Amino acid sequence: MSAPGLSVAVCGAGPAGLAAALRLHAAGASVTVFDAAPHVGGRTRTDPVDGWRIDPAVQLYGASYERFFGLLRAAGAEALSERSPGRDALWRKGRAHEVVYGSPASMLASGALPLPLKLRMGAQYLPFLQRHAADLDLGALERAAFAGLDAESIAAWGRRELGRDFVDLLAAPLLATLYGTLPEEASAGFYHALARQGMNLEVRALRGGADGFCRAAADRLREGGASLRLSCRVEQVDTAEAGVQVSADGWSERFGAAVVALPAPEAHRVAKFLTPEAAKTLHGVSVRPAASLALLLDRPAGVRWFGLSFAPGEARNVAAVCVQENKVGGLVPPGKGLVVVFALPHAAERLLGATPDDAVALLLPDVLRALPGIDRAVVGTRFYQWRHGWTIFGPGSLGRLPTLRALAFDSAPRAVLAGDWMYAPTVEGAVTSGLAAADRLLARAR
Numbered sequence: 001m002s003a004p005g006l007s008v009a010v011c012g013a014g015p016a017g018l019a020a021a022l023r024l025h026a027a028g029a030s031v032t033v034f035d036a037a038p039h040v041g042g043r044t045r046t047d048p049v050d051g052w053r054i055d056p057a058v059q060l061y062g063a064s065y066e067r068f069f070g071l072l073r074a075a076g077a078e079a080l081s082e083r084s085p086g087r088d089a090l091w092r093k094g095r096a097h098e099v100v101y102g103s104p105a106s107m108l109a110s111g112a113l114p115l116p117l118k119l120r121m122g123a124q125y126l127p128f129l130q131r132h133a134a135d136l137d138l139g140a141l142e143r144a145a146f147a148g149l150d151a152e153s154i155a156a157w158g159r160r161e162l163g164r165d166f167v168d169l170l171a172a173p174l175l176a177t178l179y180g181t182l183p184e185e186a187s188a189g190f191y192h193a194l195a196r197q198g199m200n201l202e203v204r205a206l207r208g209g210a211d212g213f214c215r216a217a218a219d220r221l222r223e224g225g226a227s228l229r230l231s232c233r234v235e236q237v238d239t240a241e242a243g244v245q246v247s248a249d250g251w252s253e254r255f256g257a258a259v260v261a262l263p264a265p266e267a268h269r270v271a272k273f274l275t276p277e278a279a280k281t282l283h284g285v286s287v288r289p290a291a292s293l294a295l296l297l298d299r300p301a302g303v304r305w306f307g308l309s310f311a312p313g314e315a316r317n318v319a320a321v322c323v324q325e326n327k328v329g330g331l332v333p334p335g336k337g338l339v340v341v342f343a344l345p346h347a348a349e350r351l352l353g354a355t356p357d358d359a360v361a362l363l364l365p366d367v368l369r370a371l372p373g374i375d376r377a378v379v380g381t382r383f384y385q386w387r388h389g390w391t392i393f394g395p396g397s398l399g400r401l402p403t404l405r406a407l408a409f410d411s412a413p414r415a416v417l418a419g420d421w422m423y424a425p426t427v428e429g430a431v432t433s434g435l436a437a438a439d440r441l442l443a444r445a446r
């Protein structure tokens, strides 16, 4: 596909926007990328602070992220990707039990789970996941709905089929840590797709920071003559004669086409080209704030694990603690340490608009249980929050995804939407949406 002469505005320099920009640029379009932040990356952003490189949100990339790794290669940054040891732990009954990241199989082997639950997992859940293998694909979550697995929450399904421990010790920590979601609000089909992926999960990280892909993509685009306008918040994208009009405070510019690659509520605010039905559907996408606190340490944290999740009731406000020197190289100065702490969903809501001191007061007590005395090693803190941090894939939402995508792609001939909320709440979901959005525009430009 080629589109020489087509000028395209891409709003949003997260993985969805930059995936779209790379594909459009490769097809010969003249691309201009806008982002409200002073840096690229969106939620994959890495924050450099005094020799530390802090990943405040995205931590790991599944080895199964085919499109993401394909683009990383195309952007010339494949060498940044390293297998992460994947050594994690679940805090339960006052101590850390080691497990392998997200893997039900390793949960079976670990001391984290009571024996009766392990037996039910082995006899019932793993065979269930095998039986439904073809229905459980994080890249096509609607298949779980077609198989009848999207009608109830994983809390309801889990309590009935496998018992309360399954919900409390498996579903709750995984969902809170990786997706900012409670078992009561997550679709059973969504959780099963995650668990299915976890059966063969190899996790990778990017040396020097999670933003490695977005930085490399931005470099490739600039070298090829594309324009990146950072610190530039788009206020409105609307169709105009033979193209689109992109506007913000004090400026307005005409392009041949546009990709609006923003979190769903922001896309709903900015995209004026949506049909009433598309606007209503987009408004119905459920999102939730996220918050994290980075603790810069004058020594390593001194544990073997990378990510520690808490069983329900074991922490008041913290979902997970991630020790960055145990993830990948290039993040922490020699002899130092870096811990990133993720808030539980209710704590992230409570911290909206709060100060860094509020965040330390709320989150540090839980961290001290798992890392006693760590407060004495803290030489700096950074607090991060995202109003639109997580998309919640609740019961019934998976079956609506094909309609959501059709509305996002077909509302206007020259303007399309992209974002992780259209496929899956992961970087792979975001990249998939960006590539699909670019392909839509290119097909119409032929």
Ligand SMILES: Cc1cc2nc3c(=O)[nH]c(=O)nc-3n(C[C@H](O)[C@H](O)[C@H](O)COP(=O)(O)OP(=O)(O)OC[C@H]3O[C@@H](n4cnc5c(N)ncnc54)[C@H](O)[C@@H]3O)c2cc1C
Binding pocket: 011, 012, 013, 014, 015, 016, 017, 034, 035, 036, 037, 040, 041, 042, 043, 044, 056, 057, 058, 059, 060, 061, 062, 178, 232, 233, 234, 235, 261, 262, 263, 266, 270, 290, 291, 292, 342, 386, 389, 390, 418, 419, 420, 421, 424, 425, 426, 427, 428, 429, 430
């Ligand atoms: C705490 C946390 C941890 C996560 N961990 C992982 C993980 O380990 N692995 C994983 O695969 N996924 C993870 N995710 C999910 C992942 O971050 C998202 O799926 C992915 O970043 C979505 O990409 P996107 O491009 O759709 O949106 P974003 O990354 O949010 O990018 C959107 C961009 O739009 C910009 N923007 C917003 N409004 C405007 C405007 N009006 N004008 C111009 N620009 C604007 C923003 O500044 C941002 O750069 C995590 C998410 C969170 C919140």
